[in-house]
Amino acid sequence: MARIIVVTSGKGGVGKTTTSAAISMGLAKKGHKTVVIDFDVGLRNLDLIMGCERRVVYDIINVINGEATLNQALIKDKNCNLLSILPASQTRNKDALTLEGVEKILEELSKDFKYIVCDSPAGIETGAHLAMYFADDAFVVTNPEVSSVRDSDRMLGLLSSKSRRAERGEEPIKEYLLLSRYSPERVKSGEMLSLDDVQDILSLHLLGVIPESKSVLTSSNAGTPVILDEKSDAGQAYADIVARYLGETRPHRFIDEKSGFFRKLFGGK
Amino acid sequence: MTINSHSFPAVEFKSSTFSVPVLSIASNDLILIQQLLDEKIKLAPEFFKHSPVVVDLGEVNKKQLALDFEDLATVIRKTGLFTIGIRNSNEAQQAQAISLGIPVNTAPTSDVRVENRKPKPITAPADDEFVTNDSTTVTITKPIRSGQRIYSFGDLIVLAQVGAGAEILAEGNIHVYGTLRGRALAGVQGNTEARIFCSDLQAELISIAGNYKISDDIHGAVANTPVQIYLQKNTLVVKPII
Numbered sequence: 001m002a003r004i005i006v007v008t009s010g011k012g013g014v015g016k017t018t019t020s021a022a023i024s025m026g027l028a029k030k031g032h033k034t035v036v037i038d039f040d041v042g043l044r045n046l047d048l049i050m051g052c053e054r055r056v057v058y059d060i061i062n063v064i065n066g067e068a069t070l071n072q073a074l075i076k077d078k079n080c081n082l083l084s085i086l087p088a089s090q091t092r093n094k095d096a097l098t099l100e101g102v103e104k105i106l107e108e109l110s111k112d113f114k115y116i117v118c119d120s121p122a123g124i125e126t127g128a129h130l131a132m133y134f135a136d137d138a139f140v141v142t143n144p145e146v147s148s149v150r151d152s153d154r155m156l157g158l159l160s161s162k163s164r165r166a167e168r169g170e171e172p173i174k175e176y177l178l179l180s181r182y183s184p185e186r187v188k189s190g191e192m193l194s195l196d197d198v199q200d201i202l203s204l205h206l207l208g209v210i211p212e213s214k215s216v217l218t219s220s221n222a223g224t225p226v227i228l229d230e231k232s233d234a235g236q237a238y239a240d241i242v243a244r245y246l247g248e249t250r251p252h253r254f255i256d257e258k259s260g261f262f263r264k265l266f267g268g269k
Numbered sequence: 270m271t272i273n274s275h276s277f278p279a280v281e282f283k284s285s286t287f288s289v290p291v292l293s294i295a296s297n298d299l300i301l302i303q304q305l306l307d308e309k310i311k312l313a314p315e316f317f318k319h320s321p322v323v324v325d326l327g328e329v330n331k332k333q334l335a336l337d338f339e340d341l342a343t344v345i346r347k348t349g350l351f352t353i354g355i356r357n358s359n360e361a362q363q364a365q366a367i368s369l370g371i372p373v374n375t376a377p378t379s380d381v382r383v384e385n386r387k388p389k390p391i392t393a394p395a396d397d398e399f400v401t402n403d404s405t406t407v408t409i410t411k412p413i414r415s416g417q418r419i420y421s422f423g424d425l426i427v428l429a430q431v432g433a434g435a436e437i438l439a440e441g442n443i444h445v446y447g448t449l450r451g452r453a454l455a456g457v458q459g460n461t462e463a464r465i466f467c468s469d470l471q472a473e474l475i476s477i478a479g480n481y482k483i484s485d486d487i488h489g490a491v492a493n494t495p496v497q498i499y500l501q502k503n504t505l506v507v508k509p510i511i
Contacts, residue, residue, distance in 0.1 A: 153432045154415040154416040157432075158416070
């Protein structure tokens with residue numbers, strides 16, 4: 001059985017798609033057959049970040065409507081053959097997604113793949129609801145600012161009440177915090193919430209802190225997931241996150257300037 | 270032209286939910302009950318006019334006071350209220366109610382309810398995040414998130430934080446053993462004796478029996494200190510517990 005991961009946040013622009021691209025690539029690079037699904041029907045960004053926008057023929061809505069098979073719609077990633085992408089439709093709106101349709105797709109993908117990463121759209125409407133409904137794990141992407149934290153809190157509430165696991169009374173969705181666009185300098189100068197401030201409100205299991213980094217934008221524009229840029233701090237942060245998710249113990253980095261510098265000097269002990 | 274009577278059903282059963290006030294009786298002194306009811310109704314005569322009520326005899330039966338339901342029903346009727354059901358009643362009272370044409374609710378008091386109408390939205394039966402101590406107390410052990418609402422027919426105990434934008438309501442007392450950032454409303458059915466206890470008060474709103482204070486009116490000095498909130502002459506008092 002595949003493990004279904006939803007990457008969600010409530011608020012837009014916090015790095016859900018960047019995260020989805022990075023962790024799905026990370027999981028595939030670790031040897032797990034992974035598929036990443038773009039649930040942002042109507043906007044379609046994931047294929048751009050994955051650099052496969054020119055190879056999109058069919059999309060998730062075509063599959064739901066029976067106009068294409070799943071295999072026709074899946075795009076094999078050019079960097080890693082264990083990774084596939086199921087793109088969103090740009091010409092439809094979110095109402096074209098149905099619960100039954102999504103369930104059928106996930107069931108079929110579960111037979112073939114080890115991890116299914118669902119890139120949720122912003123907001124708490126149909127698209128976001130369907131992206132998280134069948135999830136086993138939730139990666140809650142949060143920026144260190146109040147409205148993002150508040151929206152994440154709201155999303156966590158929905159995860160614990162409006163998901164299939166909650167409705168069936170099964171073991172709840174495992175929730176993880178990914179704090180993105182973190183800048184220790186700005187935390188120090190009081191412009192940004194600190195990790196402690198965020199955890200004070202959300203009290204979640206921290207999977208990793210992703211530092212604010214130029215490489216995210218460069219990678220996005222180049223159409224390669226940032227995790228492939230092994231030299232960049234954001235790429236390393238995502239690699240840590242994937243490793244931690246898979247059960248490795250790695251010390252947290254990028255939380256304050258000093259420890260980052262320190263570890264660089266001594267190569268992480 | 271006659272309407273074809275088969276084109277639409279003349280009778281149809283539908284399921285619907287109503288919010289009905291519950292009148293809890295804790296004494297068998299009918300004169301006293303009538304006095305108190307009259308006083309209450311005088312406060313909002315329009316609201317209570319022909320209002321349906323469900324009579325809860327749990328308290329009076331717990332005290333083992335003999336109460337003749339027929340007499341009580343007459344007293345209630347005199348005040349203009351309609352008794353549409355009884356609950357927590359004993360067999361004799363049930364027989365009387367049936368003979369008066371008043372339905373008897375024998376189901377256990379709907380003790381635990383979470384407002385969004387999911388039977389158990391935040392629980393997996395295996396772990397004890399959602400425990401009922403007795404028939405009316407609700408205990409929550411997981412953080413209450415923004416946008417969530419929890420309702421307790423009795424006391425509410427929260428062993429975690431209550432997020433900003435969350436709302437907790439109880440007909441009895443509220444205890445929060447974490448940071449309270451959302452809204453907390455105790456005594457929502459008018460129990461002025463209800464209190465709110467919390468270990469760190471940063472609430473958006475606190476209310477007891479409809480008397481409320483918003484965060485701006487709660488002095489910041491009490492943050493990080495365990496406090497209790499109670500009603501004194503219709504004013505909310507926020508005081509350290511010890």
